[in-house]
Amino acid sequence: MSSAALSVAKEAAAETTPPSSAAERGGAPLANVSLEINGRTYPLALDPRTTLLDALREHVGLTGTKKGCDHGQCGACTVLVDGRRVLSCLTLALMADGESVTTIEGLAGPDGALHPMQQAFIDKDAFQCGYCTPGQIMSAVACVEEGHANTDAEIREYMSGNLCRCAAYPNIVAAINQAKHELKRA
Amino acid sequence: MDAPAKSGQPLPRLDARLKVTGGARYPSDVAVANPAYACLATSAVARGSIRAIRLDEARAVPGLLDILTYQNANEIKPINFFSKGGQAASSIMPLSAPKIWHDGQIVALVVAETFEAASEAAQKIAVDYDEEPPTATIGSPGATVNAVADVSEEHKDPGFGDADAAFAAAPVKIDAEYSTPTQHHNPMELFTTTCLWSDGKLVVHEPSQYVYGMKNGVAAQLGMDPGDVRVVSAYIGGAFGSKGSLTSRTAIVALAAKRLGRPVKLVSTRDQGFTIATYRAETRHNVKLGADRNGKLLAYSHEAFELTSRPDDYNVAGTTTTAVMYNYGAVATRVNVVHADRNTPGFMRSPPEVPYMYALESAMDELAYALQMDPVELRRINDTAKDPNPGNPRPYTSRSLMRCFDQAAAAFGWEKRSPAPRSMRDGDWLIGWGCATACYPTQIAPAAARVSLTPDGWARVQIAAHEIGTGAYTVIGQAAAERLGLELDRVKVELGDTALPPGPIAGGSNTTASATAAIVKACDAIREKLFRAAAGSNQGALAGKPIADLDLAGGRIVAGDVSEPLTAAFKYMGQAAIEEYVESVPHGLAADAMEKLYRGRVALAGGPKGEKLMFAFGAEFVEARVHARTGEIRVPRAVGAFAAGHIMNPRTAHSQLMGGMIWGISAALHEATEIDERSARYVNDNLADYLIPVNADIQTVDVIFVSETDREINPLGVKGLGELGNVGTNAAVANAVFHATGLRVRDLPIRLEKLLPSV
Numbered sequence: 001m002s003s004a005a006l007s008v009a010k011e012a013a014a015e016t017t018p019p020s021s022a023a024e025r026g027g028a029p030l031a032n033v034s035l036e037i038n039g040r041t042y043p044l045a046l047d048p049r050t051t052l053l054d055a056l057r058e059h060v061g062l063t064g065t066k067k068g069c070d071h072g073q074c075g076a077c078t079v080l081v082d083g084r085r086v087l088s089c090l091t092l093a094l095m096a097d098g099e100s101v102t103t104i105e106g107l108a109g110p111d112g113a114l115h116p117m118q119q120a121f122i123d124k125d126a127f128q129c130g131y132c133t134p135g136q137i138m139s140a141v142a143c144v145e146e147g148h149a150n151t152d153a154e155i156r157e158y159m160s161g162n163l164c165r166c167a168a169y170p171n172i173v174a175a176i177n178q179a180k181h182e183l184k185r186a
Numbered sequence: 187m188d189a190p191a192k193s194g195q196p197l198p199r200l201d202a203r204l205k206v207t208g209g210a211r212y213p214s215d216v217a218v219a220n221p222a223y224a225c226l227a228t229s230a231v232a233r234g235s236i237r238a239i240r241l242d243e244a245r246a247v248p249g250l251l252d253i254l255t256y257q258n259a260n261e262i263k264p265i266n267f268f269s270k271g272g273q274a275a276s277s278i279m280p281l282s283a284p285k286i287w288h289d290g291q292i293v294a295l296v297v298a299e300t301f302e303a304a305s306e307a308a309q310k311i312a313v314d315y316d317e318e319p320p321t322a323t324i325g326s327p328g329a330t331v332n333a334v335a336d337v338s339e340e341h342k343d344p345g346f347g348d349a350d351a352a353f354a355a356a357p358v359k360i361d362a363e364y365s366t367p368t369q370h371h372n373p374m375e376l377f378t379t380t381c382l383w384s385d386g387k388l389v390v391h392e393p394s395q396y397v398y399g400m401k402n403g404v405a406a407q408l409g410m411d412p413g414d415v416r417v418v419s420a421y422i423g424g425a426f427g428s429k430g431s432l433t434s435r436t437a438i439v440a441l442a443a444k445r446l447g448r449p450v451k452l453v454s455t456r457d458q459g460f461t462i463a464t465y466r467a468e469t470r471h472n473v474k475l476g477a478d479r480n481g482k483l484l485a486y487s488h489e490a491f492e493l494t495s496r497p498d499d500y501n502v503a504g505t506t507t508t509a510v511m512y513n514y515g516a517v518a519t520r521v522n523v524v525h526a527d528r529n530t531p532g533f534m535r536s537p538p539e540v541p542y543m544y545a546l547e548s549a550m551d552e553l554a555y556a557l558q559m560d561p562v563e564l565r566r567i568n569d570t571a572k573d574p575n576p577g578n579p580r581p582y583t584s585r586s587l588m589r590c591f592d593q594a595a596a597a598f599g600w601e602k603r604s605p606a607p608r609s610m611r612d613g614d615w616l617i618g619w620g621c622a623t624a625c626y627p628t629q630i631a632p633a634a635a636r637v638s639l640t641p642d643g644w645a646r647v648q649i650a651a652h653e654i655g656t657g658a659y660t661v662i663g664q665a666a667a668e669r670l671g672l673e674l675d676r677v678k679v680e681l682g683d684t685a686l687p688p689g690p691i692a693g694g695s696n697t698t699a700s701a702t703a704a705i706v707k708a709c710d711a712i713r714e715k716l717f718r719a720a721a722g723s724n725q726g727a728l729a730g731k732p733i734a735d736l737d738l739a740g741g742r743i744v745a746g747d748v749s750e751p752l753t754a755a756f757k758y759m760g761q762a763a764i765e766e767y768v769e770s771v772p773h774g775l776a777a778d779a780m781e782k783l784y785r786g787r788v789a790l791a792g793g794p795k796g797e798k799l800m801f802a803f804g805a806e807f808v809e810a811r812v813h814a815r816t817g818e819i820r821v822p823r824a825v826g827a828f829a830a831g832h833i834m835n836p837r838t839a840h841s842q843l844m845g846g847m848i849w850g851i852s853a854a855l856h857e858a859t860e861i862d863e864r865s866a867r868y869v870n871d872n873l874a875d876y877l878i879p880v881n882a883d884i885q886t887v888d889v890i891f892v893s894e895t896d897r898e899i900n901p902l903g904v905k906g907l908g909e910l911g912n913v914g915t916n917a918a919v920a921n922a923v924f925h926a927t928g929l930r931v932r933d934l935p936i937r938l939e940k941l942l943p944s945v
């Protein structure tokens with residue numbers, strides 16, 4: 001986490017806005033935050049303790065991003081913030097104020113055309129229950145973008161923050177190998 | 187795709203697109219209007235009782251709505267433990283009394299306007315306990331032991347002949363103790379529950395492997411008509427047994443939602459999942475094998491101890507499987523349960539076979555070394571086509587074990603193995619190769635289903651079966667597509683909802699066999715109606731054709747070269763759709779099995795229970811590399827060959843078996859829940875400390891399908907394989923580690939500290 005992000009969080013947390021429905025019901029004082037998610041802006045009034053993960057799931061209604069531990073231990077909640085992969089359960093929503101967030105729902109084209117990584121996960125059957133999959137795919141997109149997909153060993157290492165209890169690991173590596181060529185061409 | 191979707195094709199999953207776009211709605215993803223958020227407070231001691239609960243600080247949290255404790259919410263009615271005719275995962279009823287049965291028992295449910303407020307308030311609940319010294323595990327002071335045969339109506343310890351005498355007389359023998367640790371399923375999805383009421387009716391969104399069980403169990407707990415409870419669980423984020431029976435949280439959340447008059451959503455924490463749900467209990471085994479000098483098994487005895495809670499006799503008793511595995515001369519077995527102050531264990535992927543086959547397959551490997559015999563040959567010498575008990579020589583319907591061994595051995599390169607321990611090396615790495623038998627009972631359950639077909643060539647299949655990641659949507663769709671002559675993308679499959687006809691529990695690897703039996707029956711009824719209409723009409727190309735000559739293909743009714751569109755048959759019938767509801771009760775179950783299914787009771791036929799033995803088999807080979815200086819263990823490759831009857835979809839089957847083998851590697855090297863002996867509390871109750879493989883732990887895992895046809899087991903000849911892949915793998919790894927190091931570790935998991943004597 002950068003110190004800049006921290007200071008943004010502190011400033012945002014200071015700008016609390018009492019008159020809102022939850023506050024009227026006796027909830028905690030709320031903070032205003034503006035999240036840009038998948039190219040759309042969402043103005044939100046949140047309990048300042050709200051994680052980016054819970055903001056996405058419970059306040060914006062984007063439930064593709066999953067909660068597997070809430071402690072930064074599983075990777076199910078991985079999203080991209082300004083292109084970097086980030087664990088949304090360890091990120092306060094306020095820290096993402098004004099930054100651009102990409103979730104699994106924002107990966108396919110507006111016409112519904114799948115991102116090459118999504119198609120590769122289908123082609124290689126890189127999941128079973130599918131619960132870790134949004135996080136795996138977001139991480140995989142970043143893994144290629146970072147230049148960490150050169151060999152199988154490198155992919156395995158840089159994908160080891162994303163647990164898959166169904167153990168689709170070899171197929172995930174195969175999917176990334178397929179997609180990385182298409183992404184390079186693009 | 188031109189050809190109709192035949193079962194047996196490696197088609198992509200029907201739900202694949204939803205799963206890669208975030209569109210699959212797992213139960214906690216389902217949007218409900220104006221939810222209140224719940225959090226649990228759980229016990230910090232393992233035994234005793236609550237002296238006082240102080241709620242003032244929690245109540246002062248802004249946004250707090252309600253707190254349920256035993257003092258104000260003890261109205262949930264008891265239901266029976268699942269093996270005693272009920273649906274409960276445990277007899278322990280957390281909010282019924284101040285008594286504490288185990289660490290992490292639910293002591294309160296907090297409801298608030300936001301998740302953040304509920305979390306804060308749950309942490310501010312202060313509980314005073316009257317503590318008693320708890321019993322942690324097998325062998326701890328205060329543990330009580332019962333023979334399973336004495337406490338279970340179902341279980342009889344298998345045995346025949348005089349195994350003691352045969353063992354005493356055997357020229358070559360192994361007598362060893364093995365143990366397996368506590369393991370938690372840790373599906374990636376947390377244990378969630380969302381409850382909504384309207385007009386006195388309850389809807390539960392909860393990941394479940396048995397929605398009809400949950401519906402009936404919750405209804406009984408809340409004193410309701412089951413018809414007023416609906417359970418929805420369309421996608422399940424991994425289960426592995428943990429979501430099979432009803433845990434106590436469901437009724438508590440339902441009660442909270444009723445009190446509040448508002449939907450309540452609980453997403454329990456990862457650590458709470460260790461104590462509010464079930465787990466694989468730790469086991470201890472004493473195995474004796476006696477053989478003649480040619481390797482023929484003269485005696486097998488096996489005594490086992492399994493941990494359970496104080497009130498429940500949960501056990502897996504895997505000797506019913508191991509006792510029919512080889513052609514023994516005599517068998518003696520005894521299974522015991524050990525009661526301690528723990529939450530009740532439950533099914534976890536291949537519940538009996540994982541611990542019991544680990545013990546047997548390790549002992550077989552030890553025997554092979556004692557005989558100076560190839561371990562594959564030892565299995566060949568003792569292969570059997572029937573139950574070795576001469577008093578009950580039931581045949582296997584099919585058993586392809588040695589074909590699995592031969593194909594896996596060839597793919598692995600087993601013939602290049604140098605048999606002596608520590609004889610293969612690559613620089614600083616000691617190399618070991620090991621193998622073991624995999625097996626899993628082939629079971630089938632009753633199922634009901636509804637299938638409809640419309641003239642435009644769309645089919646709809648409805649059955650409350652469960653998609654836990656196995657590919658249930660896909661293979662069920664394939665079965666209907668094949669039977670109705672449609673492409674798979676013309677079949678809409680609906681699962682996981684008690685508004686649908688009841689499907690089987692997603693347990694015992696029975697879903698494909700049970701669900702497709704019902705689907706095929708419904709499709710055949712539809713075919714019959716279409717064929718009668720087409721052949722019985724006095725017009726059209728098929729008029730007067732024998733019904734036996736008709737088939738469905740490409741959305742048409744065909745007879746050789748001639749065909750008619752589906753629309754024609756519908757027109758002759760004067761109908762806009764055909765809808766068939768069917769019930770399928772497998773051979774070997776009582777006549778009331780279907781009625782019991784509607785009431786949420788589980789019945790399974792097959793496996794080792796019937797007049798014939800029904801099992802799927804496999805053989806697994808692994809390479810272990812142990813670093814000679816550090817003891818670091820790696821498994822760079824594993825090969826498994828499996829014979830499981832007709833494979834409905836090789837793509838999803840491959841993923842299941844591959845995932846299973848990785849589970850087996852994990853069981854051998856990674857997984858164990860650590861228990862503090864003094865406090866009887868779980869220590870590593872999180873995903874950083876509870877070790878499961880990450881991507882970098884796994885390299886090559888090869889799956890080979892060994893062809894097998896078995897027409898006796900069920901209509902499509904399928905053997906369940908979701909729990910086949912992780913049986914025996916733990917032994918194969920342990921056997922490979924012995925081959926690498928010369929050190930026999932008989933207590934799983936094998937971590938590097940246990941190998942220090944060898945480095």
Ligand code: FES
Pocket residue numbers: 066067068069070071072073074075076077078087088089090
């Ligand atoms: S939910 Fe964020 S890492 Fe697990």
Ligand code: FES
Pocket residue numbers: 126127128129130131132133163164165166167168374423424655
């Ligand atoms: S697909 Fe189930 S956890 Fe990865």
